[in-house]
Amino acid sequence: MTHFPYLNGQLHVENVPVARMAEEVGTPFYCYSTAAITDHYQAYVSALQDLDAKVYYSLKANSNQAVVATLARLGAGGDVVSLGEMYRALKAGIPADKIVFAGVGKTRDELAEALKAGIHQINVESESELDTLSEVAKSLGKQAVIALRINPDIDAKTHAKISTGKSENKFGIDIDHAAQIYSRAARLPGIRVAGISCHIGSQLTDLTPYRAAFSRIAELVTSLRRAGLPVERVDLGGGIGIAYRNEQTIDLKDYAAAVREIIAPLGCAIELEPGRSIVGNAGLLITRVINVKSGVSRKFVILDAAMNDLIRPTLYDAYHDIIPVMQPSNDDPVSRVDIVGPVCETGDRFAEQRAMSPLQAGDLVAICSAGAYGAVMASTYNTRLPPAEVLVKGDAFQVVRPRPTYDAIIGQDSVPSWL
Structure with missing residues (x-):
């Protein structure tokens, strides 16, 4: 520290x-420490400066208004997982068009409020949520901009309670069915499917699972485009671990190099959702x-x-x-x-x-x-x-x-x- x-x-x-x-x-x-928060955020900006990449701070790590406002003034967006976090992000000065709403169990009311606020993106985690969002968007006369969260069945090699990318986890859509559901989303009223989202877990200290997940994302994006489906964005989630006891963790430059090698050639806008590694x-x-x-x-x-x-x-x-x-x-x-x-x-x-x-x-x-x-x-x-x-x-x-x-x-x- x-x-x-x-x-x-x-x-x-x-x-x-x-x-x-x-x-x-x-x-x-x-x-x-304001200086530490600033340094950690700027490290992301610096590592990814040559890419079309934006940082959406994950409020679940620390949602104190002063912390969020500090990051908002540095230019960060917000990654939220509840209506309360969305309100926190907005009140702290993060514009609605820089907010991503993730989470496996969004309610109709939460989806409606997110659409009314005009947020940047809703990460959809299931086909049933997709149908619900379509209904809510139609009823409001809105168009929901979404990324489909896929589950790549990658073991993040982190604590079992914060691993989110394996097939038995509750998060995301099985990658083998993602193309079918993405195609269906593109035809649903009230929905504009803009890209793919993936988050495999928190406190990762090894780059290997990331590279595996990135490769599967790249394959899926290529497959979707071959089928004539547009993919504008790729949301890579968060999860870079920090050193709690001088353990070896991921160097942000190495992480950025993997993004540059595997994801950047797709020509998509890149979204990242770090939390722990910033605060x-x-x-x-x-x-x-x-x-x-x-x-x-x-x-x-x-x-x-x-x-x-x-x-x-x-x-x-x-x-x-x-x-x-x-x-x-x-x-x-x-x-x-x-x-x-x-x-x-x-x-x-x-x-x-x-x-x-x-x-x-x-x-x-x-x-x-x-x-x-x-x-x-x-x-x-x-x-x-x-x-x-x-x-x-x-x-x-x-x-x-x-x-x-x-x-x-x-x-x-x-x-x-x-x-």
């Missing part, structure tokens, strides 16, 4: 000391040690953040680096500890037997690579207050989502008149 240096022995986000933010905001809180390593979860507890055989560092704040370690057995906010000395002793939260679940654990320098109650720690799928997946489980969110730019910071109050959370409920 860049833009998160130790300066004078203290962890900073850009030029702001983490400890200063913790003092003002309280813990736990998420903190995002994942642009954010930290800052939390404070409540207590250090010695068990029979293990030592537990208990934080004031929990699985409701960052569920990835529990849900995916995901690894996140955890570092002290005060820079440890090189000669500090290291011991193995379990780093856990206060929720009443054994699974409320961020790390097991992690080698750490000494920690004590009151110390601040940072959970790294937390900018994606962190705050967006947070909950109020155990009636815990969700973390605040902070955006940093240079030497300035601002709370971009305040921590709610208990009254606000409890006030969402109502008690029936008979009680």
Whole structure:
């Protein structure tokens, strides 16, 4: 992670000391770096600058309005998977004609609102959805511009819960039936079929599955054109992995080279939907040690953040680096500890037997690579207050989502008149 240096022995986000933010905001809180978000987005623009390619940021990774607005001002479009995300994209300044609506279970109301908004593209994931969209478009007197999402039956070699391109996954249309359905879509009223979409999974760290999927897309596009069907666009999805623990991942230049070699010769407009690779390593979860507890055989560092704040370690057995906010000395002793939260679940654990320098109650720690799928997946489980969110730019910071109050959370409920 860049833009998160130790300066004078203290962890900073850009030029702001983490400890200063913790003092003002309280813990736990998420903190995002504008410079890191900008760098990661511009890396895509630079790698693909010679191609007819556009970046549609995937809001599901982090949909905070400040984050989305930052990317909107850089020129990014938006990839959304719900009506709520579409509204977020529009309110943050992404124009409707730069929004792609994906997702396997869009409702009639969502499809209608997308058409009324005049978005760039709807990625259709099934023949039944295609028929529904045709009916909705006809009823509104609109034309739906679509890309047909295909399932290429490619194993992305990623976590089973975020693999989306195999035949047994719920996403997309089986590639063997894609030509037939594409041809039918071209004849349906209210539909303008513009291209092909494909997304094989998230957190890919090997280029091989991408090359295989790109090759199948290229074959399909060639076949469709031979049949006299127009294909204007190819949506390649997202999914480039980030380094959570110094693991080898995909070099964006190598990814761009594969796009240039396999997809660019088709002469299609190219669409990409990165999310994690833009914001994942642009954010930290800052939390404070409540207590250090010695068990029979293990030592537990208990934080004031929990699985409701960052569920990835529990849900995916995901690894996140955890570092002290005060820079440890090189000669500090290291011991193995379990780093856990206060929720009443054994699974409320961020790390097991992690080698750490000494920690004590009151110390601040940072959970790294937390900018994606962190705050967006947070909950109020155990009636815990969700973390605040902070955006940093240079030497300035601002709370971009305040921590709610208990009254606000409890006030969402109502008690029936008979009680």
